[in-house]
Amino acid sequence: MPELPGRKVGIVACSGEELAEGTVTRLAALKVLEQLRPGETVTICLPLFLAGGEGDRAFARFYPTIALDGCEKRCAARATEQFSGKPAASVVVTDLLAEHGLDRPQGARRPDQSGRQAVDVTADRVADLVDDLLGGQWSRRSGSFVETAPATTAEGTPQVGCACGSGIPVQTVAVDGQAVSLAALPLIFEQFHGAGKAPGADVTRELLETVKIYNDVPAGTDEAYAAALAREYAAFCGQAESRS
């Protein structure tokens, strides 16, 4: 299996600057990323779904994602769903505060006491959701859970996992004349080449099966995808040989 980003949960905060609740989402997300679940979570800046590349837009398909919003506009949840993938879970700070009977925070720049309490309550809720999501089996192909499975052991180091600009490696190939972006393809090629697998019919079939793990290959298009993969892998190997 190619070496792909480890099993983690994505957190996308709205970070809305105009509202105290927006600052709460930012600080709560950072508390989870830095303190509560540092090895099990990763984040990305919301605008990268538009300003970034295909790899950034693949974020919510690769990671089960928690959208964290300050208000009912739900910018993080809606933009994530619109541009990346449906969030696995969603938290709205105003709803959470009402649920706990807490006062609304004041001060977008510096949270007051209510704001700090809101950060703690929100971060705890997100951490619980992280634990729940790590207990499910996430399909990177469909960007959704496929079945319930025992929790896996998370990997990572205690620092903020920022996916900004790095994203999931994506390669665009022509399939029957149509440009198709395939997540993880560069890593798959690299791994196959590193394993000494020369282009050929058997390797193409194996490539196709591996690509299907991370991408949706529509029914009835196997032959076209296989032809594209055979062509691209041969080119990849040719370039690799010429470099060595």
Next chain:
Amino acid sequence: MSPDESKVVVVPCSGIGKTYGTVSREAAYEVTEDLRPGSTGLVALSLLVLGDADARAAVQAHPAVTIDGCKLACAAKMVQESGGHVAQGIAVLDVYRRNRELKPQGIAELNEGGILLAHAVAQEITAVVDEVLAGEEGPTHA
């Protein structure tokens, strides 16, 4: 429609993964709350991402100063894609290069260097705001 230059909107990237994003956010607050509260307004980038009508109208109606924490320049790109006019794009990294002694650290909470760097960014924004209000304008950051 030409932008109404009686007011300038400030749009920070507020990047969550790097300290420069926090510097951008702090600088925006300093300008809009402390230095030029009457002549500037803050626009949340998340609203522009979602295409919020009020946020789009604000950047279309007034010149914008964007503050970006990394080379991806999300704030500048989103203002432009929203039909707004970037009067000046400020790159926090550029300001840091001119002020190497102000090394920022921390994302949830900035260290002293970060706060001072935000102050330096805010001063540059204020100069741009004053130029725009006076009818002059600096180059657009790419």
